[in-house]
Amino acid sequence: xxxxxxxARTIKNIHTNKAQxxxxxxxxxxxxxxxILAVQNQGKIGFSYRDEFMGYTDCFTGKVIVASCEFPKGxxxxxxxxxxxxxxxxxxxDTLVSIVTDGEPGGNTDEFFTDPSSxxxxxxxxxxxxxxxxxxxxxxxxxxxxxxxxxLYRYHTFDDIDLxxxxxxxxxxxxxxxxxxxxxxxxxxxxxxxIENIGSEKxxxxxxxxxMKSYFGYFETLLGNxxxxxxxxxxxxxxxxNYKDTLNMAWLTHRDGVxxxxxxxxxxxxxxxxxxxxxxxxxxxxxxxxxxDKLKFSYNWWVRSVLDETSYERYYFxxxxxxxxxxxxxxYNGYPLGDRDMYFLLRNGEIDYDQAYTSKIETxxxxxxxxxNRTATKxxxxxxxxxxxTLQSIGPLTLTPGSSTNLSxxxxxxxxxxTDP
Numbered sequence: 001x002x003x004x005x006x007x008a009r010t011i012k013n014i015h016t017n018k019a020q021x022x023x024x025x026x027x028x029x030x031x032x033x034x035x036i037l038a039v040q041n042q043g044k045i046g047f048s049y050r051d052e053f054m055g056y057t058d059c060f061t062g063k064v065i066v067a068s069c070e071f072p073k074g075x076x077x078x079x080x081x082x083x084x085x086x087x088x089x090x091x092x093x094d095t096l097v098s099i100v101t102d103g104e105p106g107g108n109t110d111e112f113f114t115d116p117s118s119x120x121x122x123x124x125x126x127x128x129x130x131x132x133x134x135x136x137x138x139x140x141x142x143x144x145x146x147x148x149x150x151x152l153y154r155y156h157t158f159d160d161i162d163l164x165x166x167x168x169x170x171x172x173x174x175x176x177x178x179x180x181x182x183x184x185x186x187x188x189x190x191x192x193x194x195i196e197n198i199g200s201e202k203x204x205x206x207x208x209x210x211x212m213k214s215y216f217g218y219f220e221t222l223l224g225n226x227x228x229x230x231x232x233x234x235x236x237x238x239x240x241x242n243y244k245d246t247l248n249m250a251w252l253t254h255r256d257g258v259x260x261x262x263x264x265x266x267x268x269x270x271x272x273x274x275x276x277x278x279x280x281x282x283x284x285x286x287x288x289x290x291x292x293d294k295l296k297f298s299y300n301w302w303v304r305s306v307l308d309e310t311s312y313e314r315y316y317f318x319x320x321x322x323x324x325x326x327x328x329x330x331x332y333n334g335y336p337l338g339d340r341d342m343y344f345l346l347r348n349g350e351i352d353y354d355q356a357y358t359s360k361i362e363t364x365x366x367x368x369x370x371x372x373n374r375t376a377t378k379x380x381x382x383x384x385x386x387x388x389x390t391l392q393s394i395g396p397l398t399l400t401p402g403s404s405t406n407l408s409x410x411x412x413x414x415x416x417x418x419t420d421p
Contacts, residue, residue, distance in 0.1 A: 227252055
């Protein structure tokens with residue numbers, strides 16, 4: 001693999017009453033391991049099939065990217081919609097949150113864009129290129145790096161609660177991600193995000209989070225309506241002696257592994273106009289607490305669903321602890337809308353129960369708020385559309401002008417999570 005660098009294509013001018021900027025957009029892939037993963041230089045990891053029906057074009061190869069996160073390699077099975085950074089903090093007395101994505105298609109809520117100081121440059125390099133002048137600084141067989149900022153005001157990024165456009169924290173993020181082809185490392189990709197305060201004001205009580213949302217299935221027929229989520233706190237150690245390794249990993253999978261007519265198949269079967277192939281894999285995201293041992297960790301999930309095809313009425317739900325109960329500004333239990341709701345999730349310190357246990361929460365549960373409308377149970381059992389979002393976060397920190405911190409995490413995939421259709 002050669003040392004590559006690209007100046008991304010300019011695709012549009014964005015005009016607002018506060019700023020005018022050029023968005024240099026570029027997508028490429030980690031493709032050296034068993035995971036083929038799309039990465040966008042505006043901060044998104046992955047993409048929605050709704051964004052580009054036939055996929056994006058790779059900036060380096062010119063080939064169409066047909067899957068957001070193909071695993072295993074060569075299967076054409078997709079396992080991801082988006083992973084993206086959330087940053088929340090207090091500037092003076094204002095609660096602000098900047099997000100890469102909240103999973104909604106179309107990008108109307110995107111608040112990070114390519115760094116104008118780098119003209120959107122995305123770099124792709126490898127330790128295999130021993131002649132590179134930067135060889136000594138490279139880490140993996142496939143290093144990808146770029147930077148993006150939240151400083152662009154954009155007219156259709158609008159806070160419906162505060163009735164204002166996006167208010168930047170003035171954050172610059174430098175993305176570095178690493179992939180290997182070695183057998184022991186081919187099922188994960190490592191990420192390190194440097195988060196810098198490039199503004200003139202101190203940001204207090206900063207919380208950093210990674211958002212994740214997935215679709216599963218053959219790339220032509222992705223199934224977002226049957227996602228199952230959970231959180232794995234620990235796992236028995238390989239060394240035995242009843243020890244457990246701490247994981248703290250959020251995971252997503254298809255509810256039944258995309259069983260096709262009651263069985264798992266490893267070939268493409270066409271039914272009508274749709275193509276199906278079983279996807280029994282699971283995808284997980286683990287934050288590394290390399291910031292400070294005393295920081296607060298949170299894991300939250302929430303769901304949006306359409307249960308009535310006639311009225312297309314939407315239902316929303318997210319678990320809440322009684323001691324932390326918040327009346328969300330979206331009017332939906334546990335579903336965030338606006339900076340203040342998002343900031344609450346970033347800092348609430350909850351570890352939500354696994355989605356599969358939702359129906360077990362009864363009226364007098366001592367810890368969790370009971371879902372009196374049984375909305376969650378309806379959503380989880382729905383065969384129509386349900387969309388699960390997860391958020392892992394850590395904080396608080398303080399970012400003075402010019403200071404920075406790093407957030408590291410791993411994206412991990414595993415095969416054969418489902419065994420019985």
